[in-house]
Amino acid sequence: MRIYPVFIPHAGCPYRCVYCRQQALCGQAVPANPDEVAAFLDGVLPVRGDGEIAFYGGTFTLLDKELSRAYLAVAAFFVDRGRVSGVRVSTRPDALEDTAVAALQVGGVTTVEIGCQSFSDAVLLRAGxxxxxxxxxxxxxxxxxxGLNVGLQLMPGLPGGDRKEALFSLDRALALAPDFVRIYPTVVLSETPLEAAFRAGTYRPMDLDEAVDLGADMLWRCHRAGVAVIRHGLQASPELDDGSARVAGPYHPAFGQLVRSRLWLRALERCAATGKDRRALVHPADFSDARGHGNGNLALLTKEFGSFDIVSHREVPRQQLLTNGRLLSLMDAAQ
Incomplete structure (x- = not known):
């Protein structure tokens, strides 16, 4: 489903979490007013479409009631004209009492993303x-x-968290049977309390390889539970890419591909180690992930096994590999 994001940075949020600097992530200092939102959507939405308008970056259910109703009225205008099929908002788990949920339902919201971040009380306390x-x-x-769709957002690597906590939090999230999850490994942004803790030596973020390896484990568990991961890692932006908003932590503009490629590497290594074939056939849509970012997987496999080849083949189903005369599921082979 296509998502048309409208950013309302930090709007409605009564707290300043130690990691948060929404303005840097969305490249926008203040929320757009309803008229500006209407003009923006009129310019980007198709004549007919089935995507969702999404209000991101703030706590939607804690906005001033008149403002939230005005935002939803703008969205409803485009839904009624068939230019989009629904509305998505993000908010906090403690801002979804009965009256708030009823207001979302009346306002035509179809999907709610909840910023859980962790299911550890100690980690949530340290994160503010x-x-x-x-x-x-x-x-x-x-x-x-x-009757609303639900997505949950998690942030492995927060202060006080570790690999065990991240997997525990994921299991708690999956137990709630969300429609999807987003996983954002913690990145230290400039001008945040987390930056001060990092520079004081009281907080150490995960390095990139550690976060990718953990991400692969989390992706595998989500697949096993039948829950889609619709985003893994922060959305790339000029401020993140040039380092002006980023101090430390596991940021990479292709983080999601790195995670998927790690699962492919695990699967290919195990197949090569248990068989004689030094070649694997994969679907063209999986070819880039299987070879790895910058052909990194192919280089590692060649170094480990002397020779290896990954071949694109349209008759191999998605998320599967053909090697040693057997057709294997990626997730089965990577576990």
Whole structure:
């Protein structure tokens, strides 16, 4: 589904989490007003479409009620004309009480993304979130009762978190049966409390390889649970790419591909180690991920096994590989 993002940086949020600098992530200092949103959407939406307008970067259900209604009225105008099929908002787990959920339902919202970040009370406390780990359970239940789609956002690598905590939080999130998840490994942004902790030596972010390896484990668990990961890593932006907004941490503009490629590497290594064939056939759509970013997987496999080849073949199904005369599932081979 195509998403048309409208950024309302930090709007409605009563807290300043240690990692947060929404203005740097969306490249926008202040939220657009409803008239500006209408003009923007009129310029980007197709004549007919089935995507969603998404209000990101703030706590939508804690906005001034008149402003939130005005935003939703703008979105409804385009939904009614068939230019888009729904509306998506992001908010906090402790800002989804019955009245808030009812307002979303009346306003035509179809999907709600909840910024859980972690399911560890200790990690949430150190992050300055202002809520505990249990609020998400009730929020998801109320949203489901209203017939809304639900996505959960997680941030492995927050202060006090580690690999064990990240997988624990993921398992708690998956137990709520969300429609999808987003996974954002913690990146230290400039002008945040987390930057001060990093420079003082009291916080160490994950390095890129550590985050990619953890991400592969998390992606595998999501696949096993039948839950889609629709985003892995921060969306690339000029401020992140040139380092002006980024101090440290596992940022990469192709982070999602690095995670997918790590699963392919695990699968290909295991197949090569247990068979004689030094070649694998994959679907053309998987070819780039299988070879790895910058052909990194192919180089590692060649170094490890003396020779290796990854071949694009249209008759191989997606997410599968043909090697040693057997057709194998990527996820089965990578576990």
């Amino acid at each position: 979130r202002g809520h505990g780990a249990t609020e998400a359970e009730g929020a998801v239940r109320r949203l489901r009762g209203a």
